[in-house]
Amino acid sequence: MPRHIVCLGFDFDTWSGFAARGLTTPSPVSRGEFGVLAAGRILDLLKRHDVPASWYIPGIVIETYKARCEEIVAAGHEVGHHGWTHVSPANLSPEEETDGLIRGIDSIVRLTGRRPAGYRSPAWDISDHTVDLLIEHGFLYESSMMGNDHCPYFVRRGDIIRPDQPAVFGQHTSLIEMPISWSLDDFPHFEFMRTKEHVMPGLMNASLVLENWIADFDYMQQTCDWGVLSYTLHPYVIGRGHRMLALAGLIEALAKRGAVFCTLEAAALEFRDKFARGEIVPYP
Incomplete structure (x- = not known):
């Protein structure tokens, strides 16, 4: 029987992403x-529609806004690792990355009483050491890469990529990739950013973005019997009034199409079971 899963992932960054840029x-x-305000709106919306979600929270945000984070846990949502700060691991030394990973794990354990199953890199970039660290610390999945659109796969490590040579791919690991996409992320569509280096216009019409997001689910439904589509949302972005209406419209439209809403952890476990039974051959 066809089964099409939708995962709503909320990157609860607050100001940490701006601070990481100075x-x-x-x-x-x-x-x-x-x-922080918008997270309350989102929690209310998810409760009305009985939709579980995954929240990726930097450790410094957990320690700053404990009450709101406790509400997320009390509502039954997954809490995933999103760094200690919002600095990309690719910009950290191995020692800094290890320290940040452990501090973030410790914050989540204090908040939830359990170790996180999932990891999402700040800024969606990982280092050459990240995969080994995640495996060492017992993560089930990570969600920072884009090698597929609606089928999880197993992460490789040890790739050798040079601009002037054919790629040499490393070995697959047991770490499950729950792929994401900038096209299914609210930030590039909606956020206006102005720095010394560039201007990011954002501020797109929410109804047009909603059309794209629904169409990606339609494509998954038309082309495979089982799949997982992950939407990435930031409370301070999606939480503005007209975008909240778009988020509600997305949930309602996908529910009418038969979408199964679950956390990324639950979807990763389902993928692992289907792979073990030989029902899925993941790519890449």
Whole structure:
């Protein structure tokens, strides 16, 4: 029987992403802090529709906004690892990355009483050491890569990629990749950013973005019997009024199409079981 899974992942960054870019003045901090208010709106919406979700929270955000994070846990949602800070592991030394991973795990254990099953890299970039660290610390899955659109797969390690040579691929691991996409992320569509280096216009019409997001589910439904589509949302982005209406519209439209909503952890476990039974041959 066909089964089409939808995972809503909320990157609860607040101001940590701006701080990682050196933006620590009051205005960007307040822009990120709107996400604390918006998280309450989102929790109410998820409760009304009985939709479980996965929340990826940097350790510094857990330690700053404990009450809101406790509400996320009390509502039954998954809490995944999203770094200690929002600095990409690719920009950290191996020692800094290890320390941040452990500090983030410790924060999640204090919050939830259990170790996180999933990891999502800040800024969706990992280092040459990340995969080994995640396996060492017992993660089931990670969700920072884009090698498929609606089928999980097993992460490789040890790839050798040079600009002037054919690729040499490493070995697959037991770590499950729950793929994501910038096209299914609210930030590039909606957020206006101005720095010394560039301007990111954002501010797109939410109804048009909603059409794209629904169409990706339609394509999955038309082309495979089993799949997982992950949407990535940031409370301070999606939590604005007209975008909340779009999020509600997305949930309602996908529910009418027969979508099964679950956490990324639950979807990863289902994928692992189907692979073990030989029902799925993942790519890449």
